Amino acid sequence: xxxxxxxxxxxxxxxxxxxxxxxxxxxxxxxxxxxxxxxxxxxxxxxxxxxxxxxxxxxxxxxxxxxxxxxxxxxxxxxxxxxxxxxxxxxxxxxxxxxxxxxxxxxxxxxxxxxxxxxxxxxxxxxxxxxxxxxxxxxxxxxxxxxxxxxxxxxxxxxxxxxxxxxxxxxxxxxxxxxxxxxxxxxxxxxxxxxxxxxxxxxxxxxxxxxxxxxxxxxxxxxxxxxxxxxxxxxxxxxxxxxxxxxxxxxxxxxxxxxxxxxxxxxxxxxxxxxxxxxxxxxxxxxxxxxxx
Amino acid sequence: xxxxxxxxxxxxxxxxxxxxxxxxxxxxxxxxxxxxxxxxxxxxxxxxxxxxxxxxxxxxxxxxxxxxxxxxxxxxxxxxxxxxxxxxxxxxxxxxxxxxxxxxxxxxxxxxxxxxxxxxxxxxxxxxxxxxxxxxxxxxxxxxxxxxxxxxxxxxxxxxxxxxxxxxxxxxxxxxxxxxxxxxxxxxxxxxxxxxxxxxxxxxxxxxxxxxxxxxxxxxxxxxxxxxxxxxxxxxxxxxxxxxxxxxxxxxxxxxxxxxxxxxxxxxxxxxxxxxxxxxxxxxx
Amino acid sequence: xxxxxxxxxxxxxxxxxxxxxxxxxxxxxxxxxxxxxxxxxxxxxxxxxxxxxxxxxxxxxxxxxxxxxxxxxxxxxxxxxxxxxxxxxxxxxxxxxxxxxxxxxxxxxxxxxxxxxxxxxxxxxxxxxxxxxxxxxxxxxxxxxxxxxxxxxxxxxxxxxxxxxxxxxxxxxxxxxxxxxxxxxxxxxxxxxxxxxxxxxxxxxxxxxxxxxxxxxxxxxxxxxxxxxxxxxxxxxxxxxxxxxxxxxxxxxxxxxxxxxxxxxxxxxxxxxxxxxxxxxxxxxxxxxxxxxxxxxxxxxxxxxxxxxxxxxxxxxxxxxxxxxxxxxxxxxxxxxxxxxxxxxxxxxxxxxxxxxxxxxxxx
Numbered sequence: 001x002x003x004x005x006x007x008x009x010x011x012x013x014x015x016x017x018x019x020x021x022x023x024x025x026x027x028x029x030x031x032x033x034x035x036x037x038x039x040x041x042x043x044x045x046x047x048x049x050x051x052x053x054x055x056x057x058x059x060x061x062x063x064x065x066x067x068x069x070x071x072x073x074x075x076x077x078x079x080x081x082x083x084x085x086x087x088x089x090x091x092x093x094x095x096x097x098x099x100x101x102x103x104x105x106x107x108x109x110x111x112x113x114x115x116x117x118x119x120x121x122x123x124x125x126x127x128x129x130x131x132x133x134x135x136x137x138x139x140x141x142x143x144x145x146x147x148x149x150x151x152x153x154x155x156x157x158x159x160x161x162x163x164x165x166x167x168x169x170x171x172x173x174x175x176x177x178x179x180x181x182x183x184x185x186x187x188x189x190x191x192x193x194x195x196x197x198x199x200x201x202x203x204x205x206x207x208x209x210x211x212x213x214x215x216x217x218x219x220x221x222x223x224x225x226x227x228x229x230x231x232x233x234x235x236x237x238x239x240x241x242x243x244x245x246x247x248x249x250x251x252x253x254x255x256x257x258x259x260x261x262x263x264x265x266x267x268x269x270x271x272x273x274x275x276x277x278x279x280x281x282x283x284x285x286x287x288x289x290x291x292x293x
Numbered sequence: 294x295x296x297x298x299x300x301x302x303x304x305x306x307x308x309x310x311x312x313x314x315x316x317x318x319x320x321x322x323x324x325x326x327x328x329x330x331x332x333x334x335x336x337x338x339x340x341x342x343x344x345x346x347x348x349x350x351x352x353x354x355x356x357x358x359x360x361x362x363x364x365x366x367x368x369x370x371x372x373x374x375x376x377x378x379x380x381x382x383x384x385x386x387x388x389x390x391x392x393x394x395x396x397x398x399x400x401x402x403x404x405x406x407x408x409x410x411x412x413x414x415x416x417x418x419x420x421x422x423x424x425x426x427x428x429x430x431x432x433x434x435x436x437x438x439x440x441x442x443x444x445x446x447x448x449x450x451x452x453x454x455x456x457x458x459x460x461x462x463x464x465x466x467x468x469x470x471x472x473x474x475x476x477x478x479x480x481x482x483x484x485x486x487x488x489x490x491x492x493x494x495x496x497x498x499x500x501x502x503x504x505x506x507x508x509x510x511x512x513x514x515x516x517x518x519x520x521x522x523x524x525x526x527x528x529x530x531x532x533x534x535x536x537x538x539x540x541x542x543x544x545x546x547x548x549x550x551x552x553x554x555x556x557x558x559x560x561x562x563x564x565x566x567x568x569x570x571x572x573x574x575x576x577x578x
Numbered sequence: 579x580x581x582x583x584x585x586x587x588x589x590x591x592x593x594x595x596x597x598x599x600x601x602x603x604x605x606x607x608x609x610x611x612x613x614x615x616x617x618x619x620x621x622x623x624x625x626x627x628x629x630x631x632x633x634x635x636x637x638x639x640x641x642x643x644x645x646x647x648x649x650x651x652x653x654x655x656x657x658x659x660x661x662x663x664x665x666x667x668x669x670x671x672x673x674x675x676x677x678x679x680x681x682x683x684x685x686x687x688x689x690x691x692x693x694x695x696x697x698x699x700x701x702x703x704x705x706x707x708x709x710x711x712x713x714x715x716x717x718x719x720x721x722x723x724x725x726x727x728x729x730x731x732x733x734x735x736x737x738x739x740x741x742x743x744x745x746x747x748x749x750x751x752x753x754x755x756x757x758x759x760x761x762x763x764x765x766x767x768x769x770x771x772x773x774x775x776x777x778x779x780x781x782x783x784x785x786x787x788x789x790x791x792x793x794x795x796x797x798x799x800x801x802x803x804x805x806x807x808x809x810x811x812x813x814x815x816x817x818x819x820x821x822x823x824x825x826x827x828x829x830x831x832x833x834x835x836x837x838x839x840x841x842x843x844x845x846x847x848x849x850x851x852x853x854x855x856x857x858x859x860x861x862x863x864x865x866x867x868x869x870x871x872x873x874x875x876x877x878x879x880x881x882x883x884x885x886x887x888x889x890x891x892x893x894x895x896x897x898x899x900x901x902x903x904x905x906x907x908x909x910x911x912x913x914x915x916x917x918x919x920x921x922x923x924x925x926x927x928x929x930x931x932x933x934x935x936x937x938x939x940x941x942x
Binding site (some may be wrong): 002012021023024028031034035036038039041042043045046047049050053071088092093094095096098099100102103104105106111113114115116117118119120121122123124125128129130131132133136137138139147163164167183185187190191195196199200204218221224225226228231232244245246248249252257260261264266267270272274275276278279 | 303304305307308309310314315316318320322323326327328329330331333334337348351356376379380382383384386387389393395397398400401402403404405406407408409410412413414417422423424444447448451460467469470471474476505508509510511512516528529530532533536539541544545548551552553556558559563571
């Protein structure tokens with residue numbers, strides 16, 4: 001739609017005067033330099049340092065550090081946690097999106113804000129509220145103890161805290177899309193005799209699948225990488241209640257930097273895979289703003 | 294039929310099925326995972342007397358932590374607002390090789406576990422780190438000082454500003470800038486009088502989101518902060534240390550203050566987005 | 579202030595948007611740049627405004643003064659954008675005042691003067707009551723008038739309008755373009771507007787510039803371009819037209835089964851040609867006049883409105899042909915669908931395939 005955006009650089013450069021809405025080459029270079037410098041320090045270098053430190057002791061040491069029994073236990077717990085939290089939050093996100101995105105009702109925007117709540121809460125507080133509820137001195141503590149159930153400093157607490165932290169991700173991705181797509185297609189399907197499930201699977205789902213996938217990916221990345229909330233409820237019992245990020249902390253605090261960065265590099269690759277998948281999803285679904293207009 | 298009438302008052306009628314089931318499940322799950330535990334926090338605070346509450350949250354160590362958390366978050370969010378705008382501007386306006394890659398990488402702090410960011414930044418900024426070794430001779434110490442906290446919070450808040458501003462810049466009509474130029478405005482005047490006011494709500498939203506996120510950030514900060522009481526101890530860390538000493542009332546009271554602050558911000562951000570949407574929708578057509 | 583464009587070229591990638599364009603716009607006239615989309619009319623307007631920079635070479639003169647190297651903010655042109663490009667975050671008053679407020683301190687008018695000038699401009703566009711409104715609170719037509727007032731505030735030497743009525747609905751469009759014509763008669767500023775709507779161009783402007791494929795096809799008064807199109811493109815683009823495959827030979831034209839005089843081709847060897855005739859320039863008769871008329875079948879008649887429209891089919895090749903008759907003539911003829919009639923072109927314009935531009939209009 002506008003030529004300044006899409007024109008290749010060389011076109012504007014050989015022009016004798018700058019077009020009204022473009023900046024002089026010097027300004028462009030300066031701003032690109034500033035932006036890349038800033039991103040370099042806060043995004044590129046940290047990523048580099050993780051990889052470099054992880055392999056500082058050689059590949060052998062690296063492989064050893066990520067395959068110790070503790071590391072394997074931490075990986076297992078991280079995977080279990082994500083395997084429980086992500087599907088549940090996905091189901092929730094879809095249900096919430098259907099009711100909020102396809103229907104008009106009172107209190108709709110209040111509900112939206114409530115779903116956003118976990119975004120606004122410090123991870124530490126997210127862990128704390130579960131301690132206050134299920135901990136020994138907590139609300140349900142005495143009852144849990146009398147039934148010999150442990151939530152805090154155990155796997156259930158870690159899963160719950162992770163669910164809280166990743167709660168809004170899927171809903172947040174899918175709701176705006178469902179809202180924007182309106183109800184016409186679903187109503188048409190209804191008129192044509194489709195059942196509720198058929199409408200959802202055949203009409204709604206194809207329209208939201210990319211956003212849903214992205215929500216699931218983000219939710220998964222956060223579930224596997226959550227630190228603060230899990231740290232509060234975990235109790236840091238090696239081999240039992242240690243997730244990968246917590247394991248990184250322990251190794252780091254023991255000055256076992258090579259092992260810490262080795263495990264950290266696993267998490268960093270997870271982040272990179274998530275980003276790559278996100279970019280692919282955007283590419284496939286053509287969600288890029290430039291092309292939308 | 295009577296039920297139908299009642300429902301009309303509550304929601305607009307629709308031929309689509311599944312409203313009751315999905316809303317029911319949404320509310321149930323929301324209550325179980327989010328609302329109930331939050332209520333536990335509120336209940337726990339009500340165990341405290343007002344004076345005990347005030348005493349906890351006005352203790353010098355707590356006040357120092359709040360001051361540090363607010364101060365560093367403010368500095369970081371401000372820096373992010375400036376550089377986030379530049380990054381968004383460059384990504385939207387200037388085609389350069391690798392732009393798509395850079396665009397994708399902006400989200401890295403979202404996807405990267407905070408503990409990993411934390412140890413990575415610390416390693417960069419310690420005295421013999423890749424960046425620290427250049428700053429050390431200048432007498433600038435970043436790791437284990439409040440500057441380190443700011444660095445961690447910049448990293449955490451960066452995507453919020455960029456992602457808030459980017460769509461606003463994309464929606465900006467080039468014609469408005471051309472109109473300003475044809476009316477005799479220099480580029481700098483166009484920037485200050487036309488571009489900046491147009492994206493100001495988005496910038497403010499980005500700032501508020503980055504700030505709110507920074508206030509509660511824990512994982513990436515604790516490694517680089519040094520965590521000295523009264524000096525480099527942020528509020529979330531204070532909550533954790535209270536918990537570790539089984540000082541539940543202390544942790545709860547501090548958490549409540551933080552939570553209320555966050556809610557105020559959430560309200561502010563929502564209001565801002567509502568306001569922006571209203572203006573945008575009417576403005577463009 | 580007159581505008582002269584000399585040998586201007588502009589390219590977007592491999593697309594030649596302006597191809598060696600030269601054009602003279604006399605001072606004080608209201609000129610329409612007319613052409614289909616992609617014809618380069620908007621690009622030409624933006625090049626004149628300095629919003630787009632042309633390729634090196636050529637020149638743009640404002641009253642004999644070269645402005646090609648001047649950037650947009652130094653050209654003192656008023657530019658009205660198709661979608662108005664009003665500043666959303668400013669009130670109507672602030673929008674109109676913008677151009678004055680950004681002037682360098684030395685020449686910037688005082689607050690009082692700015693306020694007075696804005697008020698008088700708002701009066702000129704009849705929107706005094708809306709000074710404190712925001713653009714989003716105005717209708718399309720009102721926004722367009724504000725955009726015009728804003729452009730006029732800096733006392734531009736020329737006024738450029740890009741599809742000024744394009745985004746408006748039909749009724750408002752007609753009102754506003756008549757209003758613009760009256761306004762121009764009051765202020766007499768050299769004005770150029772871009773349009774793809776031939777009716778708009780013919781009704782409003784003093785002079786029409788017809789463009790196609792980055793070139794100027796014809797420049798003339800509305801009467802000239804409509805009645806004497808320079809080439810087939812202009813014929814096609816301006817108004818409804820019937821066209822015929824024809825053959826010309828030594829002063830005669832053979833068109834759809836009729837043989838007609840074509841004095842402009844006197845003494846020429848046989849050549850293929852294309853003939854153009856406007857629907858209202860055809861007479862319908864019942865009797866064949868010795869091959870001097872085109873036989874056709876009446877398909878449908880429509881007598882609603884001031885003129886009657888008749889759809890016919892040429893008997894020779896089955897091609898459709900359209901004729902517009904006065905109401906009186908239509909009632910007199912009492913045409914029925916299915917009957918055969920004969921068409922006599924009052925004005926047939928022929929373009930031989932080899933040398934289109936050599937042909938002169940023929941009046942039969």
